[in-house]
Amino acid sequence: MAAASFTSFGAFTEEFSVDEAYAVQDEYLAIRSKRTGSPKIGYKVALTSPGAQNALKSTHPAYGQLLKSDVEASEARISISKHFAPLLETELIFKITEDLSPSASLDEIISKSVVAAGIECPESRFLRWFGGAFPALALRHVIADNCLAGFVVTSGHWVDSSTLDFPNLTCKLFVNSTLVVSGSGSEVLGNPVKAIKWLNETLVKKGARLKTGDVISSGTFTGPIIGSVGDVVAQFSGGIGDVSLTFEK
Numbered sequence: 404m405a406a407a408s409f410t411s412f413g414a415f416t417e418e419f420s421v422d423e424a425y426a427v428q429d430e431y432l433a434i435r436s437k438r439t440g441s442p443k444i445g446y447k448v449a450l451t452s453p454g455a456q457n458a459l460k461s462t463h464p465a466y467g468q469l470l471k472s473d474v475e476a477s478e479a480r481i482s483i484s485k486h487f488a489p490l491l492e493t494e495l496i497f498k499i500t501e502d503l504s505p506s507a508s509l510d511e512i513i514s515k516s517v518v519a520a521g522i523e524c525p526e527s528r529f530l531r532w533f534g535g536a537f538p539a540l541a542l543r544h545v546i547a548d549n550c551l552a553g554f555v556v557t558s559g560h561w562v563d564s565s566t567l568d569f570p571n572l573t574c575k576l577f578v579n580s581t582l583v584v585s586g587s588g589s590e591v592l593g594n595p596v597k598a599i600k601w602l603n604e605t606l607v608k609k610g611a612r613l614k615t616g617d618v619i620s621s622g623t624f625t626g627p628i629i630g631s632v633g634d635v636v637a638q639f640s641g642g643i644g645d646v647s648l649t650f651e652k
Contacts, residue, residue: 424546441472451622467550492623496521526553586624
């Protein structure tokens with residue numbers, strides 16, 4: 404089935420493949436990039452925990468794509484009314500400092516990347532997409548919907564990856580000064596660097612790979628929290644530091 408036949412989510416049928424879902428994602432991103440004048444800047448890796456994979460009946464992660472306009476600086480003030488019920492997740496943001504080889508090892512990725520504190524705010528173009536009695540989306544719908552990519556907030560304080568013990572990094576998420584959830588790097592495929600390795604290998608199969616300047620939101624340390632009006636702060640260990648945002652009406 405040609406990608407062009409998926410120009411509207413309303414045209415979805417019950418039967419379409421994961422490969423076709425990625426074709427929808429590519430078309431959607433190209434249209435949005437042209438409409439907004441914002442180039443692609445990187446990727447987000449999703450389904451990096453057993454719970455997320457089980458929920459979507461997958462045995463591996465999935466990825467979405469980010470435009471430059473999807474990345475905000477720390478202390479950003481975001482109008483929540485302009486978004487589709489965003490969530491809050493704490494993630495390391497990787498930036499690739501040198502093109503990765505097609506078979507890049509964990510050590511190569513570490514030597515060719517820096518990381519910063521990040522908060523990812525997933526959202527969806529589908530109504531009633533998350534939580535409670537809301538209908539669950541199938542894996543193909545999630546991928547076609549750009550893996551629920553919303554926007555990412557990053558501290559911009561880049562730390563040399565070689566200095567970090569990735570599985571043992573921790574993060575605490577505070578909303579209006581109250582600790583709401585915490586987690587560690589081991590929640591992300593056992594090691595967030597493995598998310599980057601999986602992404603690079605997956606892109607290679609499609610004739611691409613991670614290159615200098617690519618920014619990647621690598622997978623959440625914590626379970627998702629529904630966003631609401633107020634101040635949000637994520638505090639990472641390992642000298643990575645804090646990142647924050649404020650949701651306004």
